[in-house]
Amino acid sequence: MHRERFYTLSASCPDRTGIVAKVSGFIAEHKGWILETALHAEPAVDADSRGRYFMRIEIRADSLPFMLTEFRERFRPIAEELNMDWKITDSAVKKRVVILVSKQEHCLYDLLARWQSKELDIEIPCVISNHETFRGFVEWHGIPFHHVPVTADNKPQAYAEVQRLFEESHGDTMVLARYMQILSPDLCAAHPGKIINIHHSFLPSFVGARPYHQAYERGVKLIGATCHYVTEELDQGPIVEQDVIRIDHSDSVEDMVRYGKDIEKAVLARGLRYHLEDRVLVHGNKTVVFR
C-alpha cells in the first residue's frame, strides 16, 4: 500500500519474448519509478494456441516527466505492437462504487465501515435497495439512498431504473452486497467486469437458491462464500475470491447463516479491493488476481 500518488498499468497480450523488456524499457526511459510489479504467463492450452501474458505495474506519478494523458499517447504504439488490452489508472481519482442491498446488514455495515475510515478510499455515489430498511443508516452517512422496489411484474422497469441510477451517478463498479434479486441479462451484459456479487456458497457447490440449506442437507464440514463477476449465466461468472469456515454436526442452518455472514463480508471486501486496485484481470471465465 502506497500513500504517494501512483499510476496503475494493467494489461494483457499474447505471450512472446520481450514483453517485459519493452514495457519496463519504456518506463525506464522516462525515469519512471516502479513501486510494484506483478507478471503472469498463462500457458497455451494446446499446441495450436498461444499463451497470454498478464501484467500490473504501479509507477510513482511524480517520477514521470509527463501527465497521464501524455503517458497514454506515448505508450499506445507499444501496446499496439504487442496487441495489448490495457488501461492505466490514477490513484488520485477515486473509483465510484454503487452498492445494491436488500435486508441483510452485514456486507453494508462492513463496506461503510471501511469507507468511513478511508480503508476503502472510494466514492459511494448512492446505495440502491429493493427495501427501505437501510435508508436511515445510509443517509446518516451522507450517502443518497434510492428505493427501487422489485416485484414479479416490474422487473424490466426496475432493472432499467437501477441501470439508469448506476450510469447517471457515473458508477465504475456495482456491488451486490447480498442483493437478493437476480439482475436482468441486459443489465449484466451492459457492464461486463463491473458488477461484483457475493454468493453464499463455495462455488461451484450449491449454486442457486438457499445454499446453506443445501449444505446442511449434504452434511459438508466447511461452508464458504464466493466473490465473482456477474454474467448473464447465474452464479457462473469469473471467480475473484473465495474462502471457507469450519462447521460441524451441531450447527443448524441458522448457525450456518450466521457463520456464513462473516465469510461473506470478508470475501466480498477482499474481492472488491482487488477489483478496485486493478488487481483482477479477466481471462475467459477465469481471473488472474495479482494480490
Place this chain on the structure above:
Amino acid sequence: MHRERFYTLSASCPDRTGIVAKVSGFIAEHKGWILETALHAEPAVDADSRGRYFMRIEIRADSLPFMLTEFRERFRPIAEELNMDWKITDSAVKKRVVILVSKQEHCLYDLLARWQSKELDIEIPCVISNHETFRGFVEWHGIPFHHVPVTADNKPQAYAEVQRLFEESHGDTMVLARYMQILSPDLCAAHPGKIINIHHSFLPSFVGARPYHQAYERGVKLIGATCHYVTEELDQGPIVEQDVIRIDHSDSVEDMVRYGKDIEKAVLARGLRYHLEDRVLVHGNKTVVFR
C-alpha cells in the same frame, strides 16, 4: 441455536464419579428437556491434585414444572454436595454489554451490525469512548454515548467514571473494542471475567505496544488477534479465542493493520458470543470454551 426460551446451567467442580448422573438425574426427574450438553474433565496436574469437571447444559424452559428461582433452590443441595461453582441463566433475559472504543471503527461497526440484526441478542446500555469520534454514529442507533477523556493526569478519575457508568448501567460485560487505553488494576480487579479485550496479535507473541510493527520486524508469515479476559497483568489474561491470517513480504505495516482489522473483529465477535452464551468457563489462567 435455539429459538425457544431455555436455561443455561454452567458449572465446574472437583472431578469424581457420578457427577453427570447426579445433574442429569435431577433434570430428568423433573422432566427437563435437554437441548445441548457439553462436558469436559480437566485432568489432575500431578498425583497429589485432583482433576476438575466442567459442564454446560441447556434446558428448555417450558419443559420444567417450575420457575428459575425454584430450580436454583432445588438444585442447590446437589451443587453443594459436589462442591460446585455454578450459575444458571435465562435466555429471555438479555445480557447488557457496555462497549468501550477509541478512534478505530471496525469492531464498533461490526458489533452494532450484529446487534442491529439481533444476531447478537443483547442490550447495549451505552458506548463509552475517550474520543468524540463515534458519538453521531452511536447515537443514530439510539444508544447513549459517553465521552470520558483520558489524559496523563486524570487516569484515576477517568477509570472511576468508566466503572461508575458500567455499574450504573447494570452492565454484565464490558467489551474493549480496540479501546487504546490500559484500564486501571482496580477496575480490572473489580470485574474479573467480565471485561473482554481484543488484542491485535497472536498472543503470547508481541505483547504490549505496536504488535504489527513487531511482527513486521520479525518477518512472521501470519499475523493474528486474541480475544481474552482482562486481568491486572497486561495481555496476560485467559485466552478465549484466537485466529490468524496469512501475510507475505510484500505487506507493509499498513497492510498488516488492514488485514489485522478483519481478524480482530471476527475474533472479538466469536469470543464475545461464546462469553455471552455462557460457553466460557475460566480455569486458572486458561479457559474451557464449549463451542
Place this chain on the structure above:
Amino acid sequence: MHRERFYTLSASCPDRTGIVAKVSGFIAEHKGWILETALHAEPAVDADSRGRYFMRIEIRADSLPFMLTEFRERFRPIAEELNMDWKITDSAVKKRVVILVSKQEHCLYDLLARWQSKELDIEIPCVISNHETFRGFVEWHGIPFHHVPVTADNKPQAYAEVQRLFEESHGDTMVLARYMQILSPDLCAAHPGKIINIHHSFLPSFVGARPYHQAYERGVKLIGATCHYVTEELDQGPIVEQDVIRIDHSDSVEDMVRYGKDIEKAVLARGLRYHLEDRVLVHGNKTVVFR
C-alpha cells in the same frame, strides 16, 4: 488422548427426556470413571418426526467392577428401553485396518509413518493394490502385500478377491488410500460404514474423474479433499472430514495435484482417526463427528 485402558460406548436413540440420566446413572451406580463424554441432539426435521440423540462416552476400564461382556449384559435392558443402536469397544483391542492403494505414495507413506510410531495404534493385516509398485516398501515394514490386478474384464473376480482378503484378515476397516478403482456395489453394500475413501475434491464440487482438472477449468481459488464412507453411489456417501488449501492463477493442474496431496493425506488421517476412535456416528447420509 488417554493412556489407560478404557471402553468407548457410542450410541444413538430417539430423543426423549432422561437419556443421559439413565446412561450416566448406570455408569455411576457401578462407580465407572468417565474420561470423556460427548452428546448431541439432532432436532426433528418436522412436526411429525422425532429428533435423535447421539452419545459417546469413554469409561476407564479399571474403574468398573466387571468385564466388558458383563457390561454389555447389564447395559442391554437400558439400551432396549431407549430403543438404542449401540456398541462398546475396548481400547486394548486394536482395530484391524486393511489399506488399498494404487500407484500414488502420499497416503500410504503417511499412514505407515503414523502406524510405525504408534500414533495410529492399529493392526494392518495387509495392504492390497492393483499394482506391484509398493510391494517392497510395504513388505519392508513387515506387512503382507497382495497384488490384485483390476482389468476391464476381471472386475467381479477382482473385487471378490479384495472382499475375501478383507474378511479373512478380519479387517474392521478398509481404507482407500487413493485407490484409483471404483469398488463394486456388492462390496460396498457388504460393509456399510466400514469403507473409508479420500476423494480429491471438496465434495460436492467436482464429483467423478479428474477433479483437479475440473477445478482448474472453473478457476476456483481453493481446492480441497473429502474423507467419506463409501456407499453404492459414487462420491455420495456420508462425509467424515474435509479441508481446503488456497491456490491462485499461477498454479497449474500439476501444482494443484501436488498441493492436493498434502490436503488429501491430512484429511484422510484425521477422518480415519475419528472413525477408529468411534467418534463418527452415521445419521442417514450425514455424520455426527465427536472430535
Place this chain on the structure above:
Amino acid sequence: MHRERFYTLSASCPDRTGIVAKVSGFIAEHKGWILETALHAEPAVDADSRGRYFMRIEIRADSLPFMLTEFRERFRPIAEELNMDWKITDSAVKKRVVILVSKQEHCLYDLLARWQSKELDIEIPCVISNHETFRGFVEWHGIPFHHVPVTADNKPQAYAEVQRLFEESHGDTMVLARYMQILSPDLCAAHPGKIINIHHSFLPSFVGARPYHQAYERGVKLIGATCHYVTEELDQGPIVEQDVIRIDHSDSVEDMVRYGKDIEKAVLARGLRYHLEDRVLVHGNKTVVFR
C-alpha cells in the same frame, strides 16, 4: 511448475529506476523466453537509507543461444552496474539435500515420500542421525545412513563430523527434520542460508524447549510450526514459512504433539520447496518468498 529445462535467476540490488528494464532487456536481446517473473521492492526504512529490489526470473533453457556459463559471463557487467547479489541455477542440476533426523518419524517419512515420487526432484546423498532408529528405513530406500551420536562430552567432534559428512557429500542444503540437537555456532556460521530447521511452535512464541508444554500452559487456541534458516542464535533465524492448526481445551499436550506433527511436516515441506526452487531471498533477518 514447468517440465522443460529452465534457468532461475535470483537477485537483489539497491533500488533505483531501470532495474527491470536492464535485466529483461538483456534477456529479450537474446530471445530468452521468460516462464515466470517475480519482483519486489522493499522500501527504505528511513530517509537516509535506500530501498532494495528483489527478483526471481525463470527462463526456458532452450530459448537462449548460449549455455549457462556464457550467460553468467555476459550478465556479469549488468549485475556489477546494478551492484547486485545474484545467482542463476539450472533446473537440470538436482540440488543435494542432507537430512538430519533423531527419533521422530513424521518429517523423514514425508520427505522420502516426496523424494520417492519425484515431487521433490532432489538428490539425498545421505541421512545423518544421532540415533540408529531409522537406519533400516533409510537404507531400504537406497540412501546412505550415518549414525553420529551426540553426547554431553563429544559435541565439538560430533558437529565436526556432521559438517564433514555434509561437505564431503557436496550437500547444498541441510535439513533439520526434527533433529533434536542444537548445532554448534561454528557449523551454523559455516553455511549461512543453507541450513533449514522446522521449529515446533509459531515463532516468536514459545522459543526454546518443549513449546507444546508452553502452549498448553498458556492456553492458546492455535498451535503452529515455523520453518526457518538456522543462525547462531537459537530460533532467531529468518522465517521462511509458518502455519497453525486449531486446538481446544480438550487437547492434552500429547494431542498437541500429534496435531503439531501434521503442521510441522507440511510447513517444512513447503519451506524446503521454496528454498530449493530459489524462491527465498534473505534480507537481513527477514525473507522475501516468491511463491
